[in-house]
Structure formats: C-alpha cells, structure tokens
Amino acid sequence: MDQFADSGAILDWYLSVGVDEAIGELPIDRFEASRAQAARPAAVASASAPAALRPAFQPPPPRPSPAAEQAPAVANARSLAAACDTIAALEAAIRGFEGCPLKAGAANTVIADGVAGADLLLIGEAPGADEDRLGKPFVGRAGQLLDRMLAAIGRDRTRDAYIANILFWRPPANRKPDPIETATCKPFVERLIQLSQPKVLVLLGGTPAATLLATTEGITRLRGRWHEWNGIPVMPTLHPAYLLRQPLAKRDAWRDLLAVRRRLDGH
C-alpha cells in the first residue's frame, strides 16, 4: 500500500487509531482468539477493544462479583487499606501491594494527582499508556480534555481538584478491567475516598460507577442524577475518552458539571 510506504507514517496511523503497543507480555494464539471471537456476542467482544476503538454504546461494565470479593487478595487489600490513617500511608500501602496481577505488566503504579483532600474528587477507570509511562492519572488526551472540563467549572488539578482511578495499574492494551481486578483495588479506592472526604465525588464513566454504586444501571442512565456513597454526594458522568469519540455527548457532561459546580458552591 503506497500510502504506508513510509514506516513512520504507518506508526503514526497506528497511534492515531489507538494501537500503542507492538507486543504483549504473553504469546497470543491468534487461531484460538479468532475462533473465540466468532463465538462471542458482538457487545461482549467490543468491551475488550482498546478504549479508542470501543464503539459508542457499551454494555454495563462488570461489577466486582461476589466470587471475586472472596479472593484472598481482596481480603488482604481490605486489611491493608483499613490500617491506613493518612493518604500518604495509603499510597505507600498501594505501592507495596503485590496482590493485583496487573502490577507485573505495568511500568508504574498510578495512584492520584492533584490536591489530596480537595473538596472535589474525580475517579476514572484505569491508567492508559501515557499514565503508565508517567505514573500519574489522566495525563493523555482524555486527561487534557478532563483538564478543560475542570477549567470550565473554575477548577484546576494543581489547585482544587483530586483525581484517581479504580485501578492503579494499566490493563494490557487498555482492555476493560475484569471483576477480580476491580474487586482487588476497590478497598484502597474506598479508603482513599474516606480519607479525602470530598464535598463531591465525580465518577468518570461506567467502570467507577459500577464499582462504587450499588446498581446495575449503565452510565447513560446513571449520569446527570445525584447518588450517594457513604454520605458523600456522587455525580456519575461520561468518561472524557468517550467524549473524545462522541463530541455531541459533551452537552450532557457539561450539564453534569454545572450541577457539580452548583453543589460545590453550596446551592
């Protein structure tokens, strides 16, 4: 193909469609993968695509299942998290935790960015390639959009917002977190919320909403309404990566953020 004669151009094209890894950590049996793909319902198959390639409408993300909650690593995470009385202690506990298999394939543990203890806490899904490389949440394209969304309500992560994720390690090829991964990280995330005591908690996308709210509803139904997590007002809204793919949905996210601003202003 002539237009790909230049190998730099083909790499640029891969990056622009979200293909950011040339090799995985494990060998893949492509014959088996394509047989399995053919046997799976289309919606389930789409959930494992890289974030930039996922279609607009997705099935609700898997919630931590009762079986996953029983795993020994989850019990260990719970007791480690409960023993932390400060955010600094919690960060150290997360960095030292070896119970999540994603850690082995990640370059960095990505915990939070911004002002710890700010009255606005935002929680996303999981680190992507940029976040994994730099060790901070939301520093790639979705993060840049998130910064603009925050600026639109007069907020800035360097001054008055705190940002974290449901997972602390990047899933391979940005696939959706699985139930055991979310169940394992959840005790630490819950402790982070307890220690931060924000005035408003914003959940970015379906994964944090399904993990922290006791509901099976998808993000398009949950967003725009106030929920509660242990007495803290919660606004689920659309994930900035989704907004990059569906710019028209920015209208809805804007409405959600206005509600957040009103709440933060005490209205």
Ligand code: URA
């Ligand atoms: N998407 C997320 O959910 N979190 C990040 O940190 C980056 C992209």
